[in-house]
Amino acid sequence: MSVTPLRQLALQGAAVILVLSLAWPYFGWQAEAMPWLETSVAIGGVAFLFATLSRQPWWWRLIHAGFMPLVWATHRLAIDPGWFLLAFLLLLLVYRGALSGQIPLYLSNRQTVAALDRLLEREDPGQVVDLGAGLGSTLIPLADAWPERYFTGIENAPATWLASRLLGVGRPNLQLRWGDLWSTPLGDADVVYAFLSPAPMSRLWAKAQAEMKPGSLFVSNSFPVPGVTAGEVIDVDCTPPRPLYCYRM
Ligand SMILES: C[S@@+](CC[C@H](N)C(=O)[O-])C[C@H]1O[C@@H](n2cnc3c(N)ncnc32)[C@H](O)[C@@H]1O
Structure with missing residues (x-):
């Protein structure tokens, strides 16, 4: 904890x-x-x-x-205590990330996905990774829009991951994995996208610096890396504001 x-x-x-x-x-x-x-x-x-x-x-x-x-x-x-246990287990299946690392489930909006789509057009990446992929609702439309690029999502909450697998089925350029973002290697990624919370940003930045290749791009939705100036901040037209903080490796 x-x-x-x-x-x-x-x-x-x-x-x-x-x-x-x-x-x-x-x-x-x-x-x-x-x-x-x-x-x-x-x-x-x-x-x-x-x-x-x-x-x-x-x-x-x-x-x-x-x-x-x-x-x-x-x-x-x-109330029978068994119901509390059941409710706790069901919540854990979806909100495991909130308990283990202060990273709950909330989804990137449509405007953010559109901004990422424009970013991919500009960056021309081969491999895109979403750390904490949620329901896959960011990667699925991007995988459909860019069939020649390869998209990987990592999600550690079992029910959320399972739902993403069902929603993303039938896309050969999309892989949605059940796993821990901290043990996911980032060396092959050209663009790494994260929409997490302020809590993990310093540690995640250290991981990105250690593993991402020179020239690749780390993009954080809403949460900047503390003490590091983003090379570019993309304003997304939505309320509340959800800027994309971009860091070139
Ligand atoms: C804010 S949501 C973002 C979902 C998706 N990327 C999007 O933009 O719509 C963060 C997700 O990260 C997941 N998560 C939290 N800790 C994680 C970890 N250590 N490894 C993998 N996923 C994690 C949560 O379960 C949650 O689904």
């Missing part, structure tokens, strides 16, 4: 420990049953305070405030 989720877990845990260490002895001393609704609301309040003091983004503060009261409310529904 990366640093941010661990920090949030520690923050919520600290609120739980603080409130319970006061409430349990107090109600035990009074020989009264613990008022779990009030206790969960108090934990939410303390967690919100901790999140505010440690300057977490507003949405993390809301999550901290609501988490324990929602746990209490869900507990009252007396």
Whole structure:
């Protein structure tokens, strides 16, 4: 688990420990049953305070405030725990990347695919790689538009990858692989496309520099490499803005 989720877990845990260490002895001393609704609301309040003091983004503060009261409310529904396990496993099949590397699933839009299409016309690459290919909705139209070029997508979420395989079937110039982008060699690629999140960009840049050949192009949708000036930034006509940051190796 990366640093941010661990920090949030520690923050919520600290609120739980603080409130319970006061409430349990107090109600035990009074020989009264613990008022779990009030206790969960108090934990939410303390967690919100901790999140505010440690300057977490507003949405993390809301999550901290609501988490324990929602746990209490869900507990009252007396749902069989097996359903939670099933829901967790189903989510994992699609959002594995969010859990393992803060890279969730969201898709490049049509305008971005059109901008990439123009970029391919200009670059004339033989091999194009999409790191974290999602449903293949970026590579499939490009593979159709450029049958003489070879497209490879790497995706680590099993259900997402399977859906991409079904959607992309019957295209000899398209390969959609189930795998980890970090163990994908980039030495043969002429253009590497990534639409990930801010979290992996520094590490990904180090990988691109170590493996990509001179003259090839690394393109990141929306997330620039920290501390490195892109050689070119292509503005894509969409809202919210989704610039393509291009780095020549
Ligand atoms: C923001 S989506 C982009 C999807 C697609 N490239 C597009 O532009 O429409 C990022 C994808 O990367 C996948 N992903 C996250 N970590 C990965 C990893 N270590 N290896 C391969 N894929 C990963 C996620 O599951 C998700 O489908």
